[in-house]
Structures are given as structure tokens and as C-alpha cells.
Amino acid sequence: MRKLILALALAGCGGKQAPAPPPPAGELRQAAPGELLAVADFDVIPDVAARSRALFGEMTRVITHARCINCHPAGDTPHQRDMEIHDPPVVRGPDNRGVAGMQCATCHQDRNQELTRVPGAPDWHLAPIEMAWVGKSPRAICEQLKDPSRNGGKTLAQLVEHTGHDKLVAWGWEPGADREPVPGTQAQFGALTAAWVESGAHCPEETR
Numbered sequence: 001m002r003k004l005i006l007a008l009a010l011a012g013c014g015g016k017q018a019p020a021p022p023p024p025a026g027e028l029r030q031a032a033p034g035e036l037l038a039v040a041d042f043d044v045i046p047d048v049a050a051r052s053r054a055l056f057g058e059m060t061r062v063i064t065h066a067r068c069i070n071c072h073p074a075g076d077t078p079h080q081r082d083m084e085i086h087d088p089p090v091v092r093g094p095d096n097r098g099v100a101g102m103q104c105a106t107c108h109q110d111r112n113q114e115l116t117r118v119p120g121a122p123d124w125h126l127a128p129i130e131m132a133w134v135g136k137s138p139r140a141i142c143e144q145l146k147d148p149s150r151n152g153g154k155t156l157a158q159l160v161e162h163t164g165h166d167k168l169v170a171w172g173w174e175p176g177a178d179r180e181p182v183p184g185t186q187a188q189f190g191a192l193t194a195a196w197v198e199s200g201a202h203c204p205e206e207t208r
């Protein structure tokens, strides 16, 4: 009993914890919030496959951000804000562009509308169901991105092009209203993707 009280007392006194030690040589530094590590930061990892996995890990800080997965849902409904169900209720419909009377383009234009808060970018529509990311592990998303039967028939080079230049991807950095943008810049994200592909496009280990 005394031991328990002592443990509780110790747990209760804050400020005792030592600050996180700086990473030992050869380890990746921590990105600040909103920052994306640059490709050169990964030079500290000499093993190519390990570097490739780490590069993908950094890419997932963009991929699994609400700005991206809100449009890559596992069901028929887009999400908004912090992964809430889209309000008003809308569904993907036969071509991922909604249904008659409730087409995405009824409300979403080719740019953000500041007054009404409606986000926009050219050809705004949902990612096809085979490109769903919600609820998937980084490894599962990684394998899926490389699979032409689930990535819209893209080669790895086309995937690099898509991440660096696609207009719907670009919207993640200019989301309008009070939405939090994805970290870094699209150019950096494209460069990370290119470096991941050049290093063999290895996927991270399953964490669960």
C-alpha cells in the first residue's frame, strides 16, 4: 500500500521528466509541426532500403492528413474538416462525381469560395474506391500506391508526376477558409516521392 501511494505521488509530480535527448548521429531529425523533412535530411540513413522506408514514412505525414484522406474515403461519402461525415449528405455516385442534383460540381468550383467556405479545385471529385486510404496502415497504403490495378493504372514515374503536379493534390497546400494545410510544399512532397521511387519504393513494416 505504501508503495502504491509513493508511486502515485511520484506520478503526480510533473516537470521531473528529462527533455527528449537529441537524436544520436545517424538518426533522422524531428520535423517541426507544419514542416516536411527535405530529401537531403534522409542522407543520414546509409542503407538504401531503410532510407526508402523512412522517405515513405515522411510521405505519410501528407497522405494521411485530413486534407487528403477526406477525399480518399473507404465508403461512399466524402469527409470534411477533421474527418467528419460530409454535410450536407452526398454520395460518390457512378463516376465519383455525385448523383444527379447533388453533383460535386453543383457546389465545388475550380477554386476555393471564401464567402461560402466551399473548397474548390479543377474537376473536384472523389478518389475511386480502390484508392481508399481511410483505415489503412502506411504499409497497406504504400503497397496500394504501387499497384497499377489500384492506383489508376499509373507507373511509378506517373505517380511521382501526380504527387508533384496534380491540381487536387495541390489543393492540400491551399485549402482555403480556416483549414489546416498539409505540411511542407507540394514541390517537397513530389521530391520525397521521387526519392522514394529512386531508392526502390520500399514499404514500411506493418506496425500493428
Ligand code: HEC
Residues within 6 Å of the ligand: 062, 063, 067, 068, 069, 071, 072, 124, 125, 126, 127, 128, 131, 144, 145, 150, 151, 152, 159, 162, 163, 168, 169, 170, 171, 172, 173, 182
Ligand atoms: C477533391 C478530392 C481529392 C483531394 C482533396 C485529394 N485527392 Fe488524391 N485523388 C483524387 C482523385 C479523383 C484521384 C484519381 C485521379 C486519377 O486517377 O487521375 C486521386 C488520386 C490520387 C493519387 C494516385 C493514385 C492512388 O494510388 O491513390 C495520389 C497519390 C493522390 N491522389 C494523392 C493525394 C494527396 C497526397 C492529397 C492531399 C495533398 C490528395 N490526393 C487529395 C481526389 C482527391
Ligand code: HEC
Residues within 6 Å of the ligand: 066, 067, 068, 070, 071, 078, 079, 080, 081, 082, 086, 087, 088, 090, 091, 092, 096, 097, 098, 102, 103, 104, 105, 106, 107, 108, 116, 117, 118, 119, 124, 125, 126, 179
Ligand atoms: C450541396 C453542396 C455540396 C455538394 C453537392 C458537395 N459538397 Fe463537398 N463541401 C460542401 C461544403 C459547403 C463544404 C465545406 C464544409 C466546411 O468546411 O465548412 C464541403 C467540403 C468538402 C470536403 C472537405 C474538405 C476538407 O478537407 O475539409 C470534401 C473532401 C468534399 N466537400 C468533397 C465533395 C465531393 C467529392 C462531392 C461530390 C461527391 C461533394 N463534396 C459534394 C458542399 C458540397
